[in-house]
Each structure stands twice: as C-alpha cells, then as structure tokens.
Amino acid sequence: MTLWWARRDLRLADNPALLQAQADGPTAAAFAWTPALHLWSGRRRAHLARVLWSLREDTGGALAIRRGAAADVIAAAAREADAPVVWAAREHTPSGVREQDAVQRALHAEGRELRFVGSPYAIAPGRVLKTDGTPYQVFTPFSRAWREHGWRSPAGAADPQRFRPLDSDVDLDQQAAHGDTADPLESRHEFRESQVLADLHSFVDSDLPRYAAERDRPDLDSTSHLSVPLAYGQLHPRTVLALTGQVRTDAARMFESEIAWREFHGDVLHHHPSAQRESLTPVMPEDAWATGREADASFLAWRRGETGFSLVDAGMRQLAATGIMHNRVRMVTASFLVKDLHLPWQRGADHFRRSLLDYDHAQNQLNWQWVAGTGRDAAPFFRVFNPDVQADRFDPDRRYRQRWIPELDTPGYPMPMLDHRVEREVALAHLRQGKRPS
Numbered sequence: 001m002t003l004w005w006a007r008r009d010l011r012l013a014d015n016p017a018l019l020q021a022q023a024d025g026p027t028a029a030a031f032a033w034t035p036a037l038h039l040w041s042g043r044r045r046a047h048l049a050r051v052l053w054s055l056r057e058d059t060g061g062a063l064a065i066r067r068g069a070a071a072d073v074i075a076a077a078a079r080e081a082d083a084p085v086v087w088a089a090r091e092h093t094p095s096g097v098r099e100q101d102a103v104q105r106a107l108h109a110e111g112r113e114l115r116f117v118g119s120p121y122a123i124a125p126g127r128v129l130k131t132d133g134t135p136y137q138v139f140t141p142f143s144r145a146w147r148e149h150g151w152r153s154p155a156g157a158a159d160p161q162r163f164r165p166l167d168s169d170v171d172l173d174q175q176a177a178h179g180d181t182a183d184p185l186e187s188r189h190e191f192r193e194s195q196v197l198a199d200l201h202s203f204v205d206s207d208l209p210r211y212a213a214e215r216d217r218p219d220l221d222s223t224s225h226l227s228v229p230l231a232y233g234q235l236h237p238r239t240v241l242a243l244t245g246q247v248r249t250d251a252a253r254m255f256e257s258e259i260a261w262r263e264f265h266g267d268v269l270h271h272h273p274s275a276q277r278e279s280l281t282p283v284m285p286e287d288a289w290a291t292g293r294e295a296d297a298s299f300l301a302w303r304r305g306e307t308g309f310s311l312v313d314a315g316m317r318q319l320a321a322t323g324i325m326h327n328r329v330r331m332v333t334a335s336f337l338v339k340d341l342h343l344p345w346q347r348g349a350d351h352f353r354r355s356l357l358d359y360d361h362a363q364n365q366l367n368w369q370w371v372a373g374t375g376r377d378a379a380p381f382f383r384v385f386n387p388d389v390q391a392d393r394f395d396p397d398r399r400y401r402q403r404w405i406p407e408l409d410t411p412g413y414p415m416p417m418l419d420h421r422v423e424r425e426v427a428l429a430h431l432r433q434g435k436r437p438s
C-alpha cells in the first residue's frame, strides 16, 4: 500500500502526487489538521472543513483527517497503512518547506520515503530562470519566459475505487459550524470539486469575454472567484490554463497574465523566503512607521471599516462579512494602511491572513509588498492611491459601497479620519528620508 499526503492539493482531478500513489497500488490518504489552523478565522477553517468533507466523500470515506503536526500524523498513517513510500506535492513557502522536511525526517527514521511530484503552480517555483541561471526580479520578462517554458497538459482524475480507508479524529461537522453560513455570499464559495470545475467552465464560457473591461469594477463583481479553490488546491492552475488556452481573445491573455502573477509571487518567495516578513526593498527608515497607541487606534478604524473613506470602509466590511475582497479594493485598502496611516505593511498582511478565505502566503505577502512599494517589482512608493478618486472611478454608481455601508449617505457615517493630501505628503517625506544616504 502507498500513502498520499493531502496538502494544498485537495482534489482528485489532475493531481500528480495522488496519481503516482495510485500507480504504486492501493492508496491510503491522510491530511494533517495542524495546530497552525487555529490561527485562522473560524470562517476560513470552516471552509477548509467543508472542502475536506467533500474530498472525503469523493474518496468513498477513505481520507483520514487527523489532528497533530504533519510529521506525527503522516508518520503514524504510513505506519498503519504499512506504506514504504508516501507521495506529496512539494510546497515552496518557508513553513511548507519546514513541514515537509520534518515529515521526511520522521519517515526516514522508520525506513520510509517521502517522494514529491507536482506543486501548486503550473511551473514549479525555481524552474523559470534567466539565461544566466539567475531568477527574474521583474514580472514582465518572467511572464514571457514562463509562457515560453510552457506546462504539461492536465492529467486525468484519480480512481475513487483505489483508496483504502484510515480513521479520522477531526469532527468536520463541528469545524464547519464555525463558519458564518448565514452569510449570503458564503454559498458562492462552493466546496465540492465537481462544482468548482463546473464554475470554471461557466466562467470561461460566459464571463471571460467581459473580464478585460470589467475586472477592476467591484460593483460588477465579474472576476472568476477562482482564488478560493486555487488556495486549497481544489483546482490546479494548469487545469485553468488548459481551458483559457483554447480561447483566442485579449481577455483570455489578460486573465492568464493574472495567473502568471500568482506564479511570479510563488517564484519570488521561493528565491527570497525572508520576503514573507521583510521588505525586499526597504523604502523608508524603520522608525518612520507609526507605532504606539495612536497607531493602534488607526489600525482599529481601518480594520472595522470606520475610516470615513467609503471605498476603504466598504472593502474592510466586505472582508469582515465574507472573507473576500475584490482585488482593486485590496489595493486601495492596503495603500491606505501603508501610505495614509503609515502603518507597516506586515500589520495589514497579518489581518488579511486571519480573514481571507483565499489566503495564500506568497500572494498575500508579495501583493502587500507590491502596494507598499517595497517589492522588487512593485508599484513605486511615490505612487499613492487616492481613495476618493479610486472610488469614483471603479464604483461610479456607488453600488458596491452602498451594499457594504448601509449608513453611507446618513449622518451616522463617520467623517474622513484624515486629510489624504496631507498624509500623502507625509508618506513622500518619509520616502525622501529613506532615500537619503545615512
């Protein structure tokens, strides 16, 4: 028997690690419900519980979901299954690498082997390199080389009959109950693999043509919503690219270039693991960032969506209510935190980590760095989003803001907590200070 270690690849279709395990014979399957999951919001954990519940059904009840560190859970499952080999997809985030190293050591100690195949990317991080063998620092040439490199076609689906059951000790019903299921948007985030695939097809057939024109409009909400299944590996980017590749339109190319951003960020974090916490390009003196009580009060107003800047507030309330925020609004809320409130990007990124249903470490940390202007290939720091101009431009009829701020046009809605023009100048002064040689 072999063991499949289910990680961020919670699907039967196009799953190379699972297919390899099944090629070796009858397969047991295990997922480690690690202590780190308790840092997630209840909603995020509930969504994971539903995804696992659905996958377990698809394996005929065979998938074991067990509490504990991955090294303990996987070593014990391999022992029970008497599996000499465990198959898994490789992770490239710092915590994923630490985890797989620990699993490898635990298995080795018992004479077993961990083998990797596949990753959560179309092309595994570290593979797309410049001709001199060094990594790309800038997105556009990376994306060109990424396309030229190409990826293989999606593989078929695993056979649900070839699983052998192991016991679970996590009550998924109880975990799923933590989610705010009364939320009308929650039901959008489908947790069955078959439905995720159906949604993908329906997006490509019906909505993709409008993508280029409408993707920046939070009021129209016409993006793919694929980040959620991609984050849990219910869908592989290759499956998405195989479909969009058949469509010969600019919208399809633009959509693929968003997937390329996902791949680029995975690659950057692979080459620069410290980018998960440290600015890749420090742009301000460290002591220029706001700290202390006043900073805490600013942060709270931001988090609660009570800044008096309607697009920022609508976004933060959407995040609190649903675990989701439109990309344009993520950029505006993040920029506000960094350049109007002068708070370190890491503080905002931590809040997103707890809240986002589609949380993905590489995407979140590097998008924050992009907005903060501290990334390698970031928006320059001096480019500061004006939250009112962004609101008029991307939510022209105020529909998005009215939806999330019922009191928007009443005296109950707060006045702006600051003067954007003044804070913009403060941010630029910090930048000039940062640029001065010390």
Ligand code: FAD
Binding pocket: 215, 223, 224, 225, 226, 227, 228, 230, 231, 255, 258, 259, 261, 262, 265, 325, 326, 327, 328, 330, 331, 334, 352, 356, 358, 359, 360, 361, 363, 364, 365, 367, 368, 371
């Ligand atoms: P679509 O517009 O339909 O895009 C299709 C796919 O392309 C997405 O599902 C996603 O996989 C990828 N994509 C799109 N935009 C980006 C981008 N800017 N960077 C990387 N990949 C992208 N995305 C996450 O998946 N997880 C995160 O934790 C995350 N945190 C973010 C934090 C900030 C501050 C910002 C500005 C962006 C963040 N993003 C994150 C990127 C982006 O906002 C989401 O991927 C997008 O909103 C998801 O909606 P969608 O699937 O409908 O996107």
